[in-house]
Amino acid sequence: MATSAVVGHGGAHATHGGHPPTTTGLDHRKIAIWAFIGSECMLFTSLISTYLVYKGRSVSGPFPHEVCNPPQCATTLKPILNIPVTSMSTFVLLMSSLAMVLALAAVENKDKPGWAGAGWWARQLESSKLWLMVTAILGATFLGFQAFEFTSFVHEGLTIRKNLFGSSFFTLTGFHGAHVTVGVLWLLTLFAIDVRRGLGPKDALLVDISALYWHFVDVVWIAIFTLVYLIR
């Protein structure tokens, strides 16, 4: 997809897009997004740590994987996590990552008509607007699943103030949902720019940065899905 192998990070050739050369030869914005992602790793690991440390220490139900019987609960409560629904939302988020890499590839190769080959599918692959919109829609679908999950939990008696599980669970997944929301807004902004003036190879870095953010949100969910939902 990307055309050629590259090299040198010396810096002499690094003038690009009107920006001054950098000592690394790399664009500062890309270094910044990776540094940001590194810091986000620490943020989410602290939230996951909190969840795991509090795991199994709630004195009242509902519980994530266990049935809650009286007198711990007023009535018998079934395990609250809905694995089929969350599995579906996990799949949706994984597919959104695929759509995102296709959007980036379409933008990078915009100046090479026919780069994806011939035929109907190849023409779709070349449409950055399509893949940006698909990614945003899949992200919004994930948020819909999360809204459904949160609502059903509240109806079943689990709130952020109910017990240790509720506090740590809503904080962790809520932070993740907020990140997905920012990502969807970012994608819609890129889509609007694409519609208005078209995104091309010169904009590849902008899309690359948003793609890195989006994939990071995806990998965080991969960890949450296993550590929170599947491990009992």
Add this chain to the structure above:
Amino acid sequence: MAHDTHDSGHASHVDHAALGEVHEHPTWKQYKWVALILTVITVVEVWVYYIPSFVASRLFIPALLIMSAVKFAIVVMFYMHLKYDHKLFRVLFTGPLTIAILTLIVLLFLFGHLAIHAG
């Protein structure tokens, strides 16, 4: 954003060096296979969750952790292009991630969720 929008010069092509790309990115076919592998692993994860005998075994948690780690690594290497990009990005990502994971493990020991039984 507007800054880049009006750039001229050699802006008609992707500046791969500035993006930190040292190798070609995967193709559509590779992306498709990556998505398929991620889906299969997710299906296996959910499948084992519904096997009571496996859930009760000692292998359950390690198996899930390994599958999750593989999915994590695949997304980071292929979708985030860390496998193809400049090593500085790898350092910026794996450095904090390593510190975070070590801190998580230490906290689990500290609060009694993990223990080493000697003798």
